[in-house]
Amino acid sequence: MIAHDNEPRLMKGNEALAEAALRAGLQAYFGYPITPQSEVLEYLAAEGAGRGCIVLQAESELAAINMIFGASGAGARVMTSSSSPGISLMQEGLSYMASAQLPCLVVNVNRGGPGLGTIQPAQGDYFQATKGGGHGDYHLIVLAPSTVQEMADMVFEGFRLAESYRNPAMILADGALGQMMEKVILPKQGSLPIVPRPWATTGKPPTRERNIITSLFIQPEKMEQVNLILQEKYRRLQGEAQFEVLETDDAEILLVAYGLSARICQKAIELARVKGIKTGLLRPKTLYPFPSTALAERAETVEAILTVEMNAGQMVEDVKLAVNGRRPVQFFGRMGGMIPSPEEVLNQIEALAQGVALEAERS
Amino acid sequence: MGHVATSIDGMELVYERPRTLTDTPMHYCPGCGHGVVHRLLMEVVQEMGIQEKTVGVAPVGCSVFAYNYMDIDMQEAAHGRASAVATGIKRILPDRFVFSYQGDGDLAAIGTAETIHTVNRGENILVVFINNAIYGMTGGQMAPTTLLGMVTSTTPLGRDAAVMGFPLKMTELVAQLPGAYYVTRQSVHTATAVRKLKKAIRNSLEYQKRNKGTCFIEVVSNCPSGWKMTPKESNDWLEKNMFPLYPPGDLKVPRD
Numbered sequence: 365m366i367a368h369d370n371e372p373r374l375m376k377g378n379e380a381l382a383e384a385a386l387r388a389g390l391q392a393y394f395g396y397p398i399t400p401q402s403e404v405l406e407y408l409a410a411e412g413a414g415r416g417c418i419v420l421q422a423e424s425e426l427a428a429i430n431m432i433f434g435a436s437g438a439g440a441r442v443m444t445s446s447s448s449p450g451i452s453l454m455q456e457g458l459s460y461m462a463s464a465q466l467p468c469l470v471v472n473v474n475r476g477g478p479g480l481g482t483i484q485p486a487q488g489d490y491f492q493a494t495k496g497g498g499h500g501d502y503h504l505i506v507l508a509p510s511t512v513q514e515m516a517d518m519v520f521e522g523f524r525l526a527e528s529y530r531n532p533a534m535i536l537a538d539g540a541l542g543q544m545m546e547k548v549i550l551p552k553q554g555s556l557p558i559v560p561r562p563w564a565t566t567g568k569p570p571t572r573e574r575n576i577i578t579s580l581f582i583q584p585e586k587m588e589q590v591n592l593i594l595q596e597k598y599r600r601l602q603g604e605a606q607f608e609v610l611e612t613d614d615a616e617i618l619l620v621a622y623g624l625s626a627r628i629c630q631k632a633i634e635l636a637r638v639k640g641i642k643t644g645l646l647r648p649k650t651l652y653p654f655p656s657t658a659l660a661e662r663a664e665t666v667e668a669i670l671t672v673e674m675n676a677g678q679m680v681e682d683v684k685l686a687v688n689g690r691r692p693v694q695f696f697g698r699m700g701g702m703i704p705s706p707e708e709v710l711n712q713i714e715a716l717a718q719g720v721a722l723e724a725e726r727s
Numbered sequence: 728m729g730h731v732a733t734s735i736d737g738m739e740l741v742y743e744r745p746r747t748l749t750d751t752p753m754h755y756c757p758g759c760g761h762g763v764v765h766r767l768l769m770e771v772v773q774e775m776g777i778q779e780k781t782v783g784v785a786p787v788g789c790s791v792f793a794y795n796y797m798d799i800d801m802q803e804a805a806h807g808r809a810s811a812v813a814t815g816i817k818r819i820l821p822d823r824f825v826f827s828y829q830g831d832g833d834l835a836a837i838g839t840a841e842t843i844h845t846v847n848r849g850e851n852i853l854v855v856f857i858n859n860a861i862y863g864m865t866g867g868q869m870a871p872t873t874l875l876g877m878v879t880s881t882t883p884l885g886r887d888a889a890v891m892g893f894p895l896k897m898t899e900l901v902a903q904l905p906g907a908y909y910v911t912r913q914s915v916h917t918a919t920a921v922r923k924l925k926k927a928i929r930n931s932l933e934y935q936k937r938n939k940g941t942c943f944i945e946v947v948s949n950c951p952s953g954w955k956m957t958p959k960e961s962n963d964w965l966e967k968n969m970f971p972l973y974p975p976g977d978l979k980v981p982r983d
């Protein structure tokens with residue numbers, strides 16, 4: 365368990381995350397400015413040097429992720445952060461890191477896209493984050509905070525998962541979580557153990573074979589073996605799926621949402637319950653691994669499911685796979701940096717409740 | 728390994744594999760410069776006794792398998808990113824000797840930004856730049872360093888400046904940067920050239936101890952297969968055609 369401070373502080377999400385990273389023993393950060401996450405780089409540039417953390421503003425996100433590659437391979441606890449367009453530039457490097465089995469933490473403070481898009485919050489990078497994003501068969505470990513508190517706590521969880529599974533992990537936040545100020549009780553310095561890295565390239569002593577960090581396995585027989593190792597790792601990872609449920613015990617309608625959308629859903633649930641519609645929420649805290657089993661179980665006890673996202677409908681595909689036709693799954697979302705209002709979600713819940721009632725009358 | 732003979736059938740052993748090279752046949756084409764440069768690097772590492780403290784970065788290109796031959800810890804970087812990867816390593820391990828080893832496509836096309844900024848930051852690493860004026864690994868396409876008029880698989884009528892621009896003199900560019908400490912251009916096409924390159928490598932690694940900035944060595948090299956020549960022809964061609972544009976010698980030498 366991670367120990368926390370006694371006193372809360374009022375902080376921006378990006379700053380809480382950066383402070384938590386230092387307390388998690390971050391050894392090196394490489395990044396490039398982009399709104400709405402530049403505070404992470406700025407905070408670390410001011411604080412890092414005095415606290416044993418190397419902080420370097422790279423010439424691009426391409427360079428940043430490859431500096432991360434080198435530093436992780438040299439055995440350090442490393443992090444980078446960016447927002448959507450910059451994360452796109454990092455995809456090649458992340459694919460290489462997944463293949464070379466290098467741990468790191470990447471923070472994506474998601475903004476509206478596609479293209480240069482908007483600096484407003486969005487969840488349009490769900491597919492990119494959870495399905496691989498770069499080339500080849502791989503996954504990132506993806507955590508989705510929905511409060512400033514989680515922006516801090518998930519840094520520790522991200523490092524733990526990345527380092528124990530030797531895989532890049534991502535915190536998939538959004539512009540609102542990065543920018544909003546909230547109370548946060550920060551994790552204490554030094555409460556995250558270091559996983560030994562005998563594979564790191566620190567210089568070859570006579571007592572061991574040379575260490576090679578590579579993603580090149582030119583013989584297909586070998587490349588398949590590496591793939592099998594990765595797939596086995598992803599299977600083991602399924603046990604790490606995390607989620608939170610809210611008012612699901614008597615719920616007839618189940619909302620599924622993560623991050624900022626989940627906060628809006630909480631408000632919508634209050635409004636729906638005032639109107640007598642029994643509504644609950646399942647909030648995935650890990651998007652990869654996705655809490656499919658938990659969702660499948662809850663699906664049995666409700667009448668219908670509504671997925672709410674700040675995109676055109678991405679996580680809903682994983683929801684449908686998990687529910688596997690047991691219940692109808694609907695989707696509601698806003699795109700391009702627009703945030704759904706609780707009232708809009710309520711309208712969807714009401715329509716769904718009416719449909720459920722009609723269906724019940726008919727049968 | 729282990730016991731090393733000093734004479735065979737009465738003949739004296741005057742040349743042997745340094746311990747820092749693995750006992751692996753190299754995949755390079757006959758006459759290619761890569762193998763010689765690998766050997767020189769590893770000879771210097773052995774002579775300085777720094778095998779335990781050296782970390783190399785292999786590029787994407789013909790020398791992508793450099794780590795099969797060099798008996799040191801190594802990382803294989805994405806195409807063009809070797810100097811960024813080396814930056815990451817060196818920042819974490821400032822007391823290690825770190826080098827990147829890159830072809831002209833890697834260093835002067837897809838990785839130009841990383842090259843310039845790595846040197847401009849004065850990263851305390853050695854950058855070895857193999858300029859063979861061609862993309863060897865992918866089958867002889869035009870490189871940024873390809874000479875005007877030179878025929879490659881993507882310039883079948885010869886490189887035309889109006890279409891393909893001019894050969895990029897990366898080493899001259901890099902020498903302008905304040906972060907560069909030692910910049911030199913060498914070759915491996917003659918025994919004398921080999922000795923000079925070895926000296927340049929040795930100097931660079933000695934300088935690295937002193938944290939003075941980036942050392943950058945261009946090696947004007949041949950590519951017999953890509954140039955469609957015998958090794959001897961390619962070395963003659965190199966001297967006649969490459970040197971006028973890429974003359975060997977120091978471009979920046981330390982003052983202190």
Ligand SMILES: Cc1ncc(C[n+]2csc(CCOP(=O)(O)OP(=O)(O)O)c2C)c(N)n1
Nearest residue numbers: 787788789806830831832833861862863864
């Ligand atoms: C992103 C990316 N683009 C293209 C390639 C294909 N590729 C591999 S090596 C190479 C060129 C290498 O040429 P150079 O750097 O001059 O080295 P050489 O092979 O001549 O030693 C290219 C284009 C790649 N591996 N990755």
